Every structure is written in C-alpha cells, then in structure tokens.
Amino acid sequence: MSDRAPLSNWLEESRAKLARAELSPQAEPVGWVARVADGIVQITGLPDAALGALLQLESGAYAFAQSLDPEVINAVLLDEGAAVEVGDRVSDTGEVLQAPVGEALLGRVVDPLGRPLDGQPAPKTEARLPIERPAPEIIERDLVAEPLETGILVVDSLFALGRGQRELIVGDHATGKTSLGTDAIINQKSSEVICIYVAVGQRASAVERVVAAVREHGAPERSIFVAGLASAPPGLQWIAPFAAMSMAEFFRDRGQDVLIVIDDLTLHAATHRELALLTREPPGREAYPGDIFYLHARLLERAAKLSPELGGGSITALPIAQTDAGNLSAYIPTNLISITDGQIVLNTHLFSANQRPAVDVGLSVSRVGGKAQKPALRAVSGRVRLDYAQFLELEMFTRFGGISNTRVKAQITRGARIRALLTQPRYSGLRLADQVALLAALADGALDAISPEAIPELRAQLPGWLDAQATEAVGEVAQSGELSDECRAELVAAVRALAKGFARGVVQSDEEDG
C-alpha cells in the first residue's frame, strides 16, 4: 500500500502537467528522394512546394525546385558531389532560392550562393535577395540618358552605351568577346560604377585571367566576380546570372550605377537545355525548351535605369553570346539580339587581320546609347561612321586594280587612318577628351600627314601629351561634356603638334617633349 502512494502522486502530477500543456501541433513538410541522376533529384511527398523553393536534403545538400508536377518535384542540386540516396528525407525550407548581397562582396570571387572561391573567409553579407525578382515596371524606369564610357574608341564613338542599356557582345569563338567586356569593366576605374563579372560554364583559368586583369588594371575594390564554373553542378551555373543580377540590384536600389558582364548566355542556354532535357520538359527548336526566350528576357529586363524617385540607380548589362561561323541568325543569338538594345558584333576575319577589337561596324548597332552620348563626342563622331562605311566599300574595289581618282584615293587613305584609330590594344582605355581630340583632329585633317602605322604610337602618347599641352581643354571637356570652338581648336592644335613629330618619322618620347 505504502509503495502505491508515490506512484499515484506521480500520475496525478503528470496528468496536471498534461492538462496545463499547450499543445500546438506543427507539421513539417517532408518529402523523399524517389530518383537521383545527373544533378537532378526527383522528390515525392512535397505537394505544397513552390517553384524555385529551396529544399534541403538529408545529407545537408541543397537543391531548388525547377519544375513541379502533382506527384513529383524535379529539383536541381546545388552542391557538388552531394551524397544523395533514394529514400533520403527532403525538407522544404519555406524559402525561395536567395543570393547574398551587399558591400562585403566587393573585391571578391564567389560562387552564385556567395561562397568564396578566392581562398579568403566567407564574405559577411548584410542581406539576401531572391534570385528571381520582377523587372522594374515601366513607370519605375527612366530614360537612358547618361553614357557608360567603355574607353574603347570604336564603341564609345560609334555604338555608345548608356547607363541602363542592354548591349549584346556577340561573335565566334576567340574573337575578343570576353576582352571587350573586361576592358569595359577596367575602364570604370575612373568612374563610380560597380562592376560585376559573371562567368557561366567557363573554365576556372579563363575566370582567373579576367580577375587578374581587373586586379591589375581596374578597380577590383568596386568589382564582384561571380563564377558558375564549368566544373560546378549545372544548377549553380544556371542560377549564376540570376544571382548576380540580384547582387547588382542591391547597389541599384541604393541609387548606384552597376555594370554587369554575363559571359556567356549561349552556355547558359545550353545548361538550361541540359536541365530541361533531364527533367523531361518537351524539347522545342534545337532541343531547347519552349521557355528559353522568356528565361533570358526576364533576366535582361531587370537591367534598367530607375526613375529619380526610386533613387536613379541603373544596371547596364553586357551579355555575351557565341556564334558558329558568324551565324547571327542562329536561335540563341537572334533571341538575344531581339531582347537587347543593340549588339556589338565581333568578326573572325577582322580579328585574324589584327584589327582588334574586331568590331564589325556594319552589323553592330546601339539602339539607345547614341542619345546618351556626351555632346562633345557626338559632335565629332557623326562623320566617322559614314566615312568608314564608305571606305570599307571602296576598299573592296581597290583589290581589283589601281585607283587613279584622287578623291577616291584621299577617301581610302582617310579610311585607313580611321581603321588604325579604331584598332586599340587591351588595357588602353581612352578618356572622353582623348577620344574627342583624336576624332576632331581626324576630321580637321590634322592626322593627314602621318602614316596609319604611326597612329598606335601617337595614341599611346596622346593622354600624357594632352594633359601637358591642352590642360584647360581636357579639363573643360571632362567637366562639361561639351566641346566649345576654343576647346576644339586647342585640342586639334595639340594633336597636330604631336603628329608633326610622327610625320617627320621621329617618334618623340614624353621626356623629349617635356
């Protein structure tokens, strides 16, 4: 009897505790891996998961829901070599896939999820944003009216870019596409623009070259390198441009200007096709799924100039696309050409003829940037395009025989000089005043006395020479963006004086000039 008293006390206490307990049942969405192959996991038992939901597998690996069926979810793995087995538990994190954003990413090389690839500690980012975000509404946008200077004469004078523009860089393999994008990033050294380079499906060594070039010549402290490397799971490559766009939007929303180079969308399209085929989406033209246009349109629409009420920030996008045998009418290049506000076409023959950047001026176009061009540059670049186009046509005829007409001869020598001017080595961006001085001098015949072969050396010496000989004009053009008659005269006189040395065959060094 005495043994039973403690037991009944305990029972009573427990009953009282249970009565007091507030039970709030919690359901945790849990699914199971039904199939796993080629970076794709098929999951059953998560009927409420959202498209793009971030899912965590039993091994700790992450995947995101790429397509939803009533019975099964196709999710793309985001972790390399994740040990996934059939029957593993999968939980829905309740979040859509997000990318870390913030200033801590500046100067860093990271994967699309913000994990470091540069051997340094993980960046301490202050916020996260979904990788898929809506593009700004029409009412939220402003006109593209401010130039984004690339420092590359052929681009800035003939196909000027504006902040908030999307301009495709398109060309065959090894025609200088990456170099053009990298040079545009490097030239932002003298601006306040934040730069993001996104590699999709590239080799690590190629990304390393870009990082090294920006670190040596540009402003790495204002640049972010996001790499979805060829060796990374296709899921990571797929999200890379979207994650990078969210990283760009963080700065845009603070009123800053951002330049994003996406290298390249042809490989991104191939990754999208690979994932779509693995998840058994119906293949369309060239086996790409039906949403391939929408995929890139919704990505690139996010690059825009915001209205002053929203801070006036901008994202300028330079997506890159690769062609085969110069075929611009292939599926992906035509899609991208119709999504963007223009294209810079790079030509293999020009590249082999050492005319670099190998920009095909006949096929390239900038649909909005011209309006954003600084008045000083607009004033002097008007004729160049026409003169150059005429020269290219005339040059073809000269191949069939000698030219006796002096006017035609003059046009050809002038064209050859324009070609020499538009040929520009890497890492040698020109300032606005340098570009204006060169084109004004060309128009006024100040370069007529020198041979096209001497032009590269003249161009190399020009910035230092102008700083010394036309200080006021350089300052005025840089500050106002306008070109007064006095300024123009001062700049042309300075170029004429520099050209004199070359005309005599004497290459003056800066010290001699000083």
Ligand SMILES: Nc1ncnc2c1ncn2[C@@H]1O[C@H](COP(=O)(O)OP(=O)(O)OP(=O)(O)O)[C@@H](O)[C@H]1O
């Ligand atoms: N303006 C230039 N002057 C001199 N060399 C250049 C110039 N632009 C590019 N190059 C050289 O051309 C080569 C190919 O350039 P790049 O890698 O940029 O081409 P790509 O089209 O991006 O190649 P891929 O198809 O492999 O992506 C590089 O060695 C680069 O240094």
